[in-house]
Amino acid sequence: MTAPSLAAPSGTTPRLPAPTPRPGRHVLADAGAMVARSLRLVRREPDELVLGLVLPVMLMILFVYVFGGAMSVGTDYVTYATPGIVLLCAGYGASNTAIAVEQDMSGGIMDRFRSMPIVASTVLVGHLVASVVKNLVTTAVVLVVALLVGFRPVATPLEWVAAVGVVAAYVVAITSVAAFVGVLVRSPAAAGGFGFFMLFLPYVSSAFVPPVTMPAWLRGFAEHQPVTSVIETIRGLLVGLGSDARPVTDLGTTAVLALAWCAGLTVVFLGGAAWAFARRRR
Amino acid sequence: MTSDVLVHARGLRKSYGSPRRPVRVLDGLDLALHRGEVLAVLGPNGAGKTTTVRILATLLRPDAGTATVAGHDVVRDAARVRGLISLTGQYAAVDEKQTGRENLAMMGRLAHLPRRVVRARVDDLLDAFDLAGAADRRVGEYSGGMRRRLDLAAGLLTRPQVMFLDEPTTGLDPRSRQTMWEVVRAVVADGTSLFLTTQYLEEADQLADRVALVVDGRVVAEGSPSDLKRRVGDARVELTFATSEEAARVGSTWPGTDAHATVPGPGPDVATSSTLRVPTDGSVGHVRDVLAAVAATGAEPERWEVREPTLDDVFLTLTGHATRARAPRDTGSTAPGAGAPADHEETAA
Structure with missing residues (x-):
């Protein structure tokens, strides 16, 4: 190797600037760099890409062709279940952020970020934005597959926009919980455990069967857990039906409840993640 | 400050x-x-x-x-x-x-x-x-x-x-x-x-x-x-003999141990039971003298090498106990013709 010279960079950098003394000033620039990083890492994670494409197709086949024939929910099962599959896939995809965050927390790169004059917790912002982008793509895949197997939404363009917005809010909320989990846990397996949880949570909601068919003790949970209000909002917007397969009547209330859940989870858990981030390894 | x-x-x-x-x-x-x-x-x-x-x-x-x-x-x-x-x-x-x-x-x-x-x-x-x-x-x-x-x-x-x-x-x-x-x-x-x-x-x-x-x-x-x-000392010539008895015999008849020292500097100390260590400045002349002194005892080392002080030596000298983790290192000054590097030193950290 030739003697390296760091002192004489090529013409354009006559003198290297000293690092910035005030980190907070550049918080937006830091977040931008972190978002670019996370988006690139997501794109290069083959498992995630395959999962984002294969999971929707498998679930759609499972629910429409395997369970669908035996289900009696008062309408076409694909119409009933598609919003649930959207949330199942998006929620599971979002939960995998826990693994990405755990990897960052336990890897050497976090030491570098923390020792730089930047707002290191913007690394979580990067994961959050990447998760939203990734899971909206997954949502698009689910909807395309659903349309192919007979899903017939009746939404106006405005209702479509609202539905996508609610899915995004849900993804932000679940990703926030995932980020909190990722900062707290100390092993990839523990981080993956949250994905397992998110894979099952929608089953105990109005996603796939009306809660009225469940035993009373479970129905209480199913009717009031956050996934249900989000499902009902999306189902109401896309196909105009409620969990009982009758035309939806109180969509406004449901939507407010869904958004309140999402906002509440986001504030509590993103705040918790930032708090835990600042304290870990100190 | x-x-x-x-x-x-x-x-x-x-x-x-x-x-x-x-x-x-x-x-x-x-x-x-x-x-x-x-x-x-x-x-x-x-x-x-x-x-x-x-x-x-x-x-x-x-x-x-x-x-x-x-x-x-x-x-x-x-x-x-x-x-x-x-x-x-x-x-x-x-x-x-x-x-x-x-x-x-x-x-x-x-x-x-x-x-x-x-x-x-x-x-x-x-x-x-x-x-x-x-x-x-x-x-x-x-x-x-x-x-x-x-x-x-x-x-x-x-x-x-x-x-x-x-x-x-x-x-x-x-x-x-x-x-x-x-x-x-x-x-x-x-x-x-x-x-x-x-x-x-x-x-x-x-x-x-x-x-x-x-x-x-x-x-x-x-x-x-x-x-x-x-503070640790100079380099050493390490001489490994077939048996510890032979090493002990060479050590006890070393020219430096009586009045007619032909090898300048301090005499050998025993590193392991079959290895002698002779401090050296690493010069060709001194190493030649050391080897000649060994030859004069009639004994033939199985292998020999010149070793610079290692981290182990630093620790041994300055703290009185050996390091917990040994440093794998090659002195780069192993004399030609020497046998394998002293394997007791080469355990990985």
């Missing part, structure tokens, strides 16, 4: 573990790095080197004691300190799924440099660290040495006043280690003061102006590399 002290640690203490059964890692550590200097903190695994670096680089709070970088407290003024330092830890702080160029460009953005400056600086660093050919390959495909060089480059998008390097060559092959040393020297020549930790005396010798020997969370000796080695 004089103004040219750049990094100053006083009475650092740190324990890990539960409050009831704490494991003490730092036990009143004092250190100073002067401006323009290379300080090597030398010690075995578990001596507290990494903990020291993590405290100085604002990643960890000490339980007691204070540390400053350019006068700024590493706990209270952490943000200011971060603007002055660059840390390259033991574990690669780069993304495996990004290319070398992308990793450096990301660090450039995080250093808040204009895009145009980043692009030029990244190209310069890739050239300087001999990574231009691999710039657009993902880091996951890099060799250990390339990864370390990229890691180092990632801390140099801007010019830090102090660079912390935590065991920069542990696990590298000898050639990669040489390359790494060249790169580090170039960084130092560029005006950055260097705070280095290492398990290898040779590395400290190659790079450092001053060496601080750390054992059990405390500095037990400090000085220039040649100072330290002088």
Whole structure:
């Protein structure tokens, strides 16, 4: 190797600037760099890409062709279940952020970020934005597959926009919980455990069967857990039906409840993640 | 405290573990790095080197004691300190799924440099660290040495006043280690003061102006590399015989042990039961004399070599006990014709 010279960079950098003394000033620039990083890492994670494409197709086949024939929910099962599959896939995809965050927390790169004059917790912002982008793509895949197997939404363009917005809010909320989990846990397996949880949570909601068919003790949970209000909002917007397969009547209330859940989870858990981030390894 | 002290640690203490059964890692550590200097903190695994670096680089709070970088407290003024330092830890702080160029460009953005400056600086660093050919390959495909060089480059998008390097060559092959040393020297020549930790005396010798020997969370000796080695003693000729009886017989009839010394300098001491060690200045004449003295006893060593003082010797001499982790190192001065290197020294750390 030739003697390296760091002192004489090529013409354009006559003198290297000293690092910035005030980190907070550049918080937006830091977040931008972190978002670019996370988006690139997501794109290069083959498992995630395959999962984002294969999971929707498998679930759609499972629910429409395997369970669908035996289900009696008062309408076409694909119409009933598609919003649930959207949330199942998006929620599971979002939960995998826990693994990405755990990897960052336990890897050497976090030491570098923390020792730089930047707002290191913007690394979580990067994961959050990447998760939203990734899971909206997954949502698009689910909807395309659903349309192919007979899903017939009746939404106006405005209702479509609202539905996508609610899915995004849900993804932000679940990703926030995932980020909190990722900062707290100390092993990839523990981080993956949250994905397992998110894979099952929608089953105990109005996603796939009306809660009225469940035993009373479970129905209480199913009717009031956050996934249900989000499902009902999306189902109401896309196909105009409620969990009982009758035309939806109180969509406004449901939507407010869904958004309140999402906002509440986001504030509590993103705040918790930032708090835990600042304290870990100190 | 004089103004040219750049990094100053006083009475650092740190324990890990539960409050009831704490494991003490730092036990009143004092250190100073002067401006323009290379300080090597030398010690075995578990001596507290990494903990020291993590405290100085604002990643960890000490339980007691204070540390400053350019006068700024590493706990209270952490943000200011971060603007002055660059840390390259033991574990690669780069993304495996990004290319070398992308990793450096990301660090450039995080250093808040204009895009145009980043692009030029990244190209310069890739050239300087001999990574231009691999710039657009993902880091996951890099060799250990390339990864370390990229890691180092990632801390140099801007010019830090102090660079912390935590065991920069542990696990590298000898050639990669040489390359790494060249790169580090170039960084130092560029005006950055260097705070280095290492398990290898040779590395400290190659790079450092001053060496601080750390054992059990405390500095037990400090000085220039040649100072330290002088305190340890010179190189030695090691003679390994077939049996311990033969070694003992040669030792007892050594010319130096009676009045008619033909071999200058002190006589042999017994390293292992079948190995004798004779201090030497390493010159051809002296080694020839030593071998002649052995021949005069009628005994023939199975193998022999000239060994420079090792980290083990430093520890043995200065602390009275052997290191817990032995340093795998090759002296590079093994005499031609010697047998295999003394294998009792070559257990990996």
